[in-house]
Amino acid sequence: MTSKEAFLALNLLPKIGPVRVRHLLKRFQRPEVILGASSSQLQQVSGVGPEMAGQIQNWEDHIDLEEEKRRMADYEIVALTIDDEAYPPALREIHDPPFLLYCRGKIRPSDSAAIGVVGSRRTTHYGRDQAHKLSFQLARAGFCIVSGLARGIDTAAHEAALAAEGRTVAVLGSGIGNVYPAENQVLADRIAENGAVLSEFPVLCNPDKKSFPLRNRIVAGMSQGLLVVEAPVRSGSLITANQALEQGRTVFAVPGQIDRPTSEGCHRLIRQGAVLVCNAQDVVDELHSDLNSLALDFGPDTKPLPPVSRNLDRSENETAILVALEDRDMTIDDLSEVTELSAGVVSACLLQLEMKCAIKQLPGKYFTKLI
Numbered sequence: 001m002t003s004k005e006a007f008l009a010l011n012l013l014p015k016i017g018p019v020r021v022r023h024l025l026k027r028f029q030r031p032e033v034i035l036g037a038s039s040s041q042l043q044q045v046s047g048v049g050p051e052m053a054g055q056i057q058n059w060e061d062h063i064d065l066e067e068e069k070r071r072m073a074d075y076e077i078v079a080l081t082i083d084d085e086a087y088p089p090a091l092r093e094i095h096d097p098p099f100l101l102y103c104r105g106k107i108r109p110s111d112s113a114a115i116g117v118v119g120s121r122r123t124t125h126y127g128r129d130q131a132h133k134l135s136f137q138l139a140r141a142g143f144c145i146v147s148g149l150a151r152g153i154d155t156a157a158h159e160a161a162l163a164a165e166g167r168t169v170a171v172l173g174s175g176i177g178n179v180y181p182a183e184n185q186v187l188a189d190r191i192a193e194n195g196a197v198l199s200e201f202p203v204l205c206n207p208d209k210k211s212f213p214l215r216n217r218i219v220a221g222m223s224q225g226l227l228v229v230e231a232p233v234r235s236g237s238l239i240t241a242n243q244a245l246e247q248g249r250t251v252f253a254v255p256g257q258i259d260r261p262t263s264e265g266c267h268r269l270i271r272q273g274a275v276l277v278c279n280a281q282d283v284v285d286e287l288h289s290d291l292n293s294l295a296l297d298f299g300p301d302t303k304p305l306p307p308v309s310r311n312l313d314r315s316e317n318e319t320a321i322l323v324a325l326e327d328r329d330m331t332i333d334d335l336s337e338v339t340e341l342s343a344g345v346v347s348a349c350l351l352q353l354e355m356k357c358a359i360k361q362l363p364g365k366y367f368t369k370l371i
Helices: 003-012 017-028 031-035 050-057 065-074 089-093 125-141 153-163 182-194 211-222 236-246 261-271 280-287 316-324 332-339 343-355
Strands: 077-081 100-105 114-118 144-147 168-171 196-199 225-228 250-253 359-362 366-369
Touching (some): 003 065, 003 077, 017 031, 100 182, 114 153, 114 211, 125 144, 125 366, 153 168, 168 211, 182 196, 211 236, 236 261, 250 261, 250 280
Parallel strands (some): 114 144, 114 225, 168 196
Antiparallel strands (some): 077 100, 100 196, 359 366
């Protein structure tokens, strides 16, 4: 058995984890020696009790290593151990680096110039627009965009990097053969062709509440800095930001409208010392990267929002609609359900609010608040 096969076997065993494997390696040096150790030898390692020792000793009764290798071949996945040259070098520096990564696509040395981009799954038009703009700029500048392939900000970041013909890496909270969310399977395929899709979980592993924080530490650990685009106060993105700080990474945050709950998390990070970001040059300047000498391509000029009307004479129904649009962008049907107004009344109010430059219609017949 090779060391890589032994690492695969350890990764398939439940409840082992990177910290225990690191303790086991400190005692036994090589993964194949771990699998051949006796129960009494294994129990000499911190955190390994009789049950876990028995599971490791009788590993062939608990997993099907050959089947996992066949799945990897089917999905064109390679295994990267921490000693492999292609293993992300920055990831080796964190407290609990994954001892094994499943990789579909290729990691390049240039990907070490990476920026993690994270944010809310339930985004506003503003958040998606900023995530796309900044990720496009950074990818054009030569940074690899690292994110988690989740809905919302993650998706916008990956799509922007691909649009910029740059590099992007998606880190999953599930197995590569079980992409979550399922609607991002096509995006994952495109990323694998132009970058890499990574996971520390077995090929068909389902996501759960524990897998996403584990995924987030890899996003932060691979990156020189972490950019939080849009996040409420209670958000996994803030957990990722804390992980980045613990790993010695620079945290960046994009400010938003002061009355939007979706901006509160970013504003809290800025108050706590995160670097306020208005464009990609802010990130480059802060990192003092070698990429600083590259000309950033900011793409087409961003059209400013229409001037906000100071006419505050709004009807009760218009006010109710604006309150409903505080948290997220909505369709007419959404607004009708939340405000308990008829669709006809909602449509008439939306027209008046658009004339007052208080809202804006988005693609897909969604409406967003501008004031």
